[in-house]
Amino acid sequence: MTAARTGWALWGDRLLLAITIIVAALWLLPVIWVVTMSLKPNAELMRSTWGFIPYPFTIENYTNLIQLATVPRWLVNSLIVAIGMTLLVLTVSSLAGYAFARLQFPFKRTIFALMIAGLMIPEQAVFLPLHQMFADWGIHNTHAALVMPRVAVPIGVFLMMQFFRAVPRELEEAAELDHASRFTIFFRIMLPLSVPALTTLGLFTFIHAWNDFLWPLVSATDADMYTVTVGLASIQGNFAMSEGLGSVMASAVFASLPIVLLFLIFQRFIVAGVAMSAGK
Amino acid sequence: MAEVALRGVSKSYGNVDVIHDVSLDVGQGEFVVFVGPSGCGKSTLMRMIAGLEEVTRGDVLIGGERVNDTAARDRGVAMVFQNYALYPHMSVRDNMAFGLRNIGTPRPEIDSRIAKAAEILQLDRYLDRKPRAMSGGQRQRVAIGRAIVREPKVFLFDEPLSNLDANLRVQMRTEIARLHHRLDATMIYVTHDQTEAMTMADRIVVLRAGVIEQVGAPLDLYERPANMFVAGFLGAPKINFIKGRVAASQGNEILVELAGGTRLSALVRPGTANPGDAVTLGLRPEMLQIALDGPLPGRVEVVEQLGAVQLVYATLADGTTMVAELRDRRPPAVGADVRFALGPGIRHVFDARELSITLPEGDHQ
Ligand SMILES: Nc1ncnc2c1ncn2[C@@H]1O[C@H](COP(=O)(O)OP(=O)(O)O)[C@@H](O)[C@H]1O
Ligand SMILES: [Mg+2]
Numbered sequence: 226m227t228a229a230r231t232g233w234a235l236w237g238d239r240l241l242l243a244i245t246i247i248v249a250a251l252w253l254l255p256v257i258w259v260v261t262m263s264l265k266p267n268a269e270l271m272r273s274t275w276g277f278i279p280y281p282f283t284i285e286n287y288t289n290l291i292q293l294a295t296v297p298r299w300l301v302n303s304l305i306v307a308i309g310m311t312l313l314v315l316t317v318s319s320l321a322g323y324a325f326a327r328l329q330f331p332f333k334r335t336i337f338a339l340m341i342a343g344l345m346i347p348e349q350a351v352f353l354p355l356h357q358m359f360a361d362w363g364i365h366n367t368h369a370a371l372v373m374p375r376v377a378v379p380i381g382v383f384l385m386m387q388f389f390r391a392v393p394r395e396l397e398e399a400a401e402l403d404h405a406s407r408f409t410i411f412f413r414i415m416l417p418l419s420v421p422a423l424t425t426l427g428l429f430t431f432i433h434a435w436n437d438f439l440w441p442l443v444s445a446t447d448a449d450m451y452t453v454t455v456g457l458a459s460i461q462g463n464f465a466m467s468e469g470l471g472s473v474m475a476s477a478v479f480a481s482l483p484i485v486l487l488f489l490i491f492q493r494f495i496v497a498g499v500a501m502s503a504g505k
Numbered sequence: 506m507a508e509v510a511l512r513g514v515s516k517s518y519g520n521v522d523v524i525h526d527v528s529l530d531v532g533q534g535e536f537v538v539f540v541g542p543s544g545c546g547k548s549t550l551m552r553m554i555a556g557l558e559e560v561t562r563g564d565v566l567i568g569g570e571r572v573n574d575t576a577a578r579d580r581g582v583a584m585v586f587q588n589y590a591l592y593p594h595m596s597v598r599d600n601m602a603f604g605l606r607n608i609g610t611p612r613p614e615i616d617s618r619i620a621k622a623a624e625i626l627q628l629d630r631y632l633d634r635k636p637r638a639m640s641g642g643q644r645q646r647v648a649i650g651r652a653i654v655r656e657p658k659v660f661l662f663d664e665p666l667s668n669l670d671a672n673l674r675v676q677m678r679t680e681i682a683r684l685h686h687r688l689d690a691t692m693i694y695v696t697h698d699q700t701e702a703m704t705m706a707d708r709i710v711v712l713r714a715g716v717i718e719q720v721g722a723p724l725d726l727y728e729r730p731a732n733m734f735v736a737g738f739l740g741a742p743k744i745n746f747i748k749g750r751v752a753a754s755q756g757n758e759i760l761v762e763l764a765g766g767t768r769l770s771a772l773v774r775p776g777t778a779n780p781g782d783a784v785t786l787g788l789r790p791e792m793l794q795i796a797l798d799g800p801l802p803g804r805v806e807v808v809e810q811l812g813a814v815q816l817v818y819a820t821l822a823d824g825t826t827m828v829a830e831l832r833d834r835r836p837p838a839v840g841a842d843v844r845f846a847l848g849p850g851i852r853h854v855f856d857a858r859e860l861s862i863t864l865p866e867g868d869h870q
Contacts, residue, residue, distance in 0.1 A: 395590035398557050403604030403655070404578045413603075417594045 263287070263478050267469030274470065286475035295448060299456035303483075306371045306441075306452055307434035313376040314430045315423055322385025323411055327397070343379040349439070356443055366447040374440060375433075381426050388422040389415060424494045432484055453480050508533045508691040509554060509659055514563035516549055516715075523549050524715040526563070531659075531693060536685050539695045540702035540738070541712035547695040550712070551661050554693065556580045568658060583652035584661040587668060589644045591636040597647050598632040601654050615654075622650040625684070642673045649681070653688070662694040666701065678704060699739050703727070711735050728851060733785060733859040742790045742816055744853070745827045751782045757864050761786055761854070765822030767800050771852040777862035778854070784862075785855040790816070792850030793829035795837060799846030803827060805837050819843065 257277055262270060263286050264279035290296060324330065325337055355374055356365075364370045392415065400410045416423075441452045451459065457476040488495060509531040516524035524546045531537045539547045552558040554565055556577030564571050572580050583604075591600050598619060605615045623629045626646040636644055645665060652660055662681070666674045682705050685692050696702055702709045703723045711718040711726065711734070719731045723739075730736035736744050749769075752762040757772045761784055769786065778784060795817070803819035806826070815836040817829045829845060837843050853863045 393588065393590065395586045395588060396592065398555075398577070399584070399586060399590040399651075400592070400603070401557070401577045402555065402582065402584050403651070404607040405603070406578075406607075409607060414592060 259474050260478055262471055263474035265471055267471040270470045283471075286471040287479065289472060290475055290479055293460065295451070295456060296453075298449060299451050299453045302368070302371075302445075302450060303435055303453040305368050306437075307431050309368065309372045310375050310434040311427050311430045313372065314378050314381050315427055317376055318378060318381035318385045318426060319416065319419065319423065320411075321382045322387075323389050323415060325382065325386045326389035328407075340379050340382060343377075344383075352440070352443060359444065365444050366450045368450075370444045371437075371441055371450075371452070375437070378430070381430065384426055385419065385422060388419055392418060421494065421497065424491065425497055428487060428491050428495055432487065435484055508535070508568060509693065510564075510566040510569075511550075511554075512564040512566065514550070514553060514565060515561050516546070516553060516558065517561045522715065524553070524561075527715075527717055528563075529710060529717065529720065531691060533691055534689050536682075536692045536694065536705060536707045537710060538702040538706035538708070539693065539710045539712055540699060541697065541718075542738075543697050545712045546715040547697070547712055548663055549715075551584075551663055551693060551695050554659070555582050555584050555661055557584075581658040582661055583655045583657035583659075584663065585645075585648045585652050585665045587664040589636070589648040589668075591644055591647055591651070593636055596633050596635060597628060597639075597650075600636070600647055601651050604651065604655050618654040618656070619650075622653040625653065625687070626650050626680075641669050642677065645669065645677060646680075649684070653684075658691065660688075660690055660692040662692065664696055665694075667696070667698070674701075681705065700741060703739060709739075711738060729861070729863070729865060730787075730853065731861055733787070733855045733861075736787050736853055736855070736861070740789060742828045742830065745788045745790065745793075745825075746855075747786045747788065747821065747825055747827070748823070749784055749786055751778045751780050751784055753780055754778055759784075759854070763801075763821070763823070764825075765802065767802075767822075769800060769847065769852065771854045772864035773854050773862045774864050777856065783857050785859070787853030787855060788827075788847065789850055790828045790830040792848045793827070793831075794846045794848045795829070795831065795833070795843050796846035797844060799844035801827075801845040801847075803843060803845060805839050805841045805843055808836050808839055810836070817843075819845070 254277075261277050261279045262274060264282055264284065266281055266283045266285065269281055321340075325333070351374075359365050359370050396414060396418075397410055400414050405413065436454060437452070438454045438458070441455045442458075445451055445455060448456070448459070457480050461473050461476060509529075511527050511529045514524060514527045515522065527550060529537075539550060541547055549558060553560050554567075556572065556575060556579075560573050565573055567580055567582070592603065595603065601619050601622060602615050605618065610618075619632070620629075623632060626649060628643070628646055628650055631639060631643060631647075636647065639647070645668075648665070665681070666677050669677060678701060681692075681694075685705075694701075694705060706723055708720060709723055709726055710720050713734050719726055719735045721729075726735055727739050730739065733746065737746070747763055749761040749763040751759050752768055753760040754773075757775060758770055759773055759778050760768050760770050762768050763786070771786065801821065803821045805817055805819050807816075807818040809816040809818075813832070815831045815833065817831055817836050819827050819829070821827055827845070851863065853861060856862050
């Protein structure tokens with residue numbers, strides 16, 4: 226492939242590569258900077274925050290963080306919320322997406338329009354009534370309160386609907402002639418086929434859930450029910466004052482570790498997902 | 506008793522009529538081919554038999570029972586789709602087993618049926634493969650295998666070979682024909698390819714724009730087409746149509762005058778053609794010869810040397826293109842002026858409405 230490229234085309238490739246590297250570096254620098262600062266003693270950071278080499282080097286900021294008794298508790302909360310939300314979103318999105326893609330039922334268009342309208346309502350707009358409702362039910366400061374408002378995700382339904390629509394109809398017809406019921410078709414044919422789409426949707430949901438801040442901040446007022454993001458934010462104020470910048474940076478790195486890990490493991494699906502939502 | 510019967514079946518999508526009042530009986534063990542140009546409603550008709558498409562008017566009967574309101578899964582038919590429609594995430598074995606598992610067939614029974622189908626279709630070695638790791642021909646075999654193991658009352662094939670290359674198509678054609686003999690099952694087969702129809706069918710159903718044009722054994726349709734459409738659709742190279750006018754008629758015999766003054770005689774059913782009527786002559790390429798004293802002058806445009814035969818394409822005086830299938834190793838040169846003579850064979854005559862008025866063959870002489 227490269228052998229055939231000569232002259233201007235070759236220079237074009239090199240230019241493109243150079244631009245890509247520069248853009249990547251611009252994206253990466255702040256991250257490296259944060260990591261570097263998290264590995265420097267706070268005293269050092271008082272003098273200067275510059276430099277990309279963690280010297281003098283210390284992991285004190287991290288050990289301090291982990292020694293805080295509530296941090297593991299927050300991690301568990303975040304995991305429960307993120308995993309719970311992911312499973313529920315996948316269930317609802319795939320079922321509803323399939324229904325919209327392939328079933329005929331009364332008021333289908335109206336219901337679909339309502340769902341799409343949901344895309345346009347900013348989350349913050351329903352915070353007050355939602356908060357009030359959950360308060361009335363007395364379910365604030367539970368995992369359920371953190372998960373429930375995020376289970377019906379229009380974009381997830383939409384994504385799965387698009388995916389199911391792209392599955393050749395003959396596949397379902399063949400299954401129907403093979404005596405498969407609707408449920409068999411859904412669970413034995415459509416779901417297994419949609420594993421890539423489900424993985425992508427699941428990853429995005431998980432990441433979204435993990436990074437979620439505003440709702441947990443409002444709903445979980447009990448420190449034991451904090452998620453990692455809310456919890457770390459609550460101590461960052463103290464840190465910045467008493468311990469210094471290094472600790473703040475360490476908590477930022479710490480909170481994003483699971484996400485980075487996910488990215489590394491599921492890179493392929495995330496790229497596919499971005500391409501998919503770009504309408505490719 | 507008819508295994509499959511259509512009684513005045515029509516289909517509309519909204520106010521677009523796709524199938525008009527089709528009636529047909531398909532006998533037990535018969536191999537019937539629906540043929541017609543793309544978009545004429547072959548698939549729709551087949552899908553109505555399968556139960557994948559609702560019938561707008563009329564009745565579909567399978568095994569003597571009206572099945573209009575019977576779900577596809579309960580009709581006892583198996584279908585092979587053009588794009589195979591194999592379950593991509595399942596192995597070949599699971600693809601075949603799926604339908605049997607769904608009706609709770611015991612495991613040993615499933616295994617033995619798969620083994621038998623795999624042997625018939627030479628799939629033994631591929632049972633644990635996924636469809637994507639197989640060639641088009643192999644996938645098509647799996648799709649057929651999936652139908653066989655179900656032991657259906659009726660097999661439906663919707664253009665099963667059109668995604669295969671020419672060689673494979675010929676090979677699969679004979680395999681399906683062999684399968685039909687071996688299983689002695691009722692098969693309905695859809696194709697737009699007249700060769701497939703001619704070679705495989707017990708009976709051909711020619712469709713045009715949702716209407717049955719003619720039904721009959723392949724040779725019947727070839728020799729006694731009811732109209733110009735059927736005559737033109739069956740046979741390759743295509744039959745030659747030459748416009749003319751009845752110059753004289755006497756009894757069954759008419760003289761047709763073509764552009765350029767050539768007069769050819771033909772036999773028609775009594776009372777169907779009067780002097781002055783516009784008619785179209787239909788001459789099959791294989792009945793044309795080249796002779797010095799032939800009545801039809803033409804100029805050679807293209808010569809296709811196929812070895813056993815030569816196809817000579819020529820233009821007649823009125824600009825009509827005509828093709829002759831010769832068995833002369835040394836055909837005329839391109840650009841040569843030649844004269845065509847008519848050898849033995851049926852001279853088809855069609856009236857102004859494109860219907861055949863040819864005297865049936867038995868009545869010749
Ligand atoms: N779902 C549909 N809605 C509207 N028109 C359709 C639909 N399916 C098929 N048709 C029309 O019906 C006609 C016959 O289609 P089809 O049976 O697929 O033809 P064939 O199989 O002979 O190529 C075509 O003109 C096609 O456009
Ligand atoms: Mg078709």
